Amino acid sequence: MKTALITGANKSIGFEAAKQLLQQGYYVYLGSRDLQKGAGAVSQLQAEGLTSVEPIEIDVDSAESINAARVTLGQKTQVLDVLINNAGISGGLPQPSLETDISIYKEVFETNFFGAIAVTQAFLDLMKPAAEPRIVNVTSGLGSLTMQTTPTWKYFMVKPTAYVASKAALNAFTIVLAHELRDTAFKVNAVDPGYTATDFNHHSGPGTVPDAAARVVKAATLAQDGPTGQFYSDDNAPETGISPW
Template sequence: MNSEKTALITGANKGIGYEAARQLGSLGFTILLGSRNEQSGREAVAKLANEGIEARLTLLDVTNQATIGSAAHQIKQEFGSLDVLINNAGISLGGATPPSQFPLNDLRETYETNFFGLVAVTQALLPLLQKSPSGRIVNLSSGLGSLTYNSDPEHEHAQFNLLAYNSSKAAVNMLTVTLAKEFKGSPLKINAADPGFTATDLNGFTGPGSVQQAAAVVVHLATLSDDGPTGGFFAANGEVPW
């Protein structure tokens, strides 16, 4: 069994996921780079290797249970445990369509990736995370999933009235809270990260924040000490209101 710490990151072939892989890899983690596209995944692994980072491609589509099971089996056979799971993969569909007119197909597809896929991956990897002396789960959420922000007409997030994306992230927050309660008293720490409005292809690179800044929030939660928080929602400047 490999004694190095391991981190699986979904959707890690680009954007915040890739940068989180780069930052964790620079700390000595072995990166299991989750990607549903083999070619882009291999290219990302090669880029990390050029920086001296130990990274391995893990073919993983969070909406495909067979690939989830295969990834879990691969990690179990090769490492026996998993130290960090970063649920990063996500999509945003439907644009600014008003909630009253939002296509149900787009709503369902958003939830399949952003919520149900996240739950499926987490459930499959939990047995391996429990074998780690300091397992960490980081769920990529968003300030747009904050009910407090959305219900405040003066808050900058209130203008983005996105039914599918916002509600799927609110669901991720509830999963974070309920899982943290289930594993309270164990070494597992489970938190949600608000990376901020980051320039990625999810928003056409319109966000003012950098992937480096966003990934730093994720990496902080992935490397919490044993006395760190669990069941919380955190951004770069501290805790985010639900």
């Protein structure tokens, strides 16, 4: 049975991604900053008959928490097949570039960028023995520099500046990581789940959580001949699904 770890998975897209992976036969370690909330999410899944799941406490802002989660997971499995870096924050709105306090930039980058890197570094050794290891960095279409400089784009110059910058940085990390792992079995991709109605955006998005999670899960379950180093976004490129960086 393949295994997956999803950060920030006690609700919303992360929770739904866990559900869809469970339905495909994966054993899921449901990452949550608050273990009690993680346990509650697991109980919901188990009530639906999806029992191959357990909570893992992991706060991506804390090196101590990440290291503790790595120790815990290493006691439970010798191989991790899928890592989904899903945990993220918006930093609140609005975020004009010159008026947003530097502390907000630092807070958003700590979770959305540095957190994803720290988790990837901590769990990579557990993924190397996997036959088909997959890393999915959950990004945003707003992180596309190409689209943000295209005046005809429907989200042109949407300005949660700290958030946009953190996702652009995460995209850059994805490119480099995919290149460094290009001669291995790893597939490393960035996935924009789309403008989805969640509490992250006060349920303002037109997309649904199941559809958003399905995009993430598709990248997490790529076949051996699947692509790596791609930026998937139906919002940015509805015809091909591959967004420009």
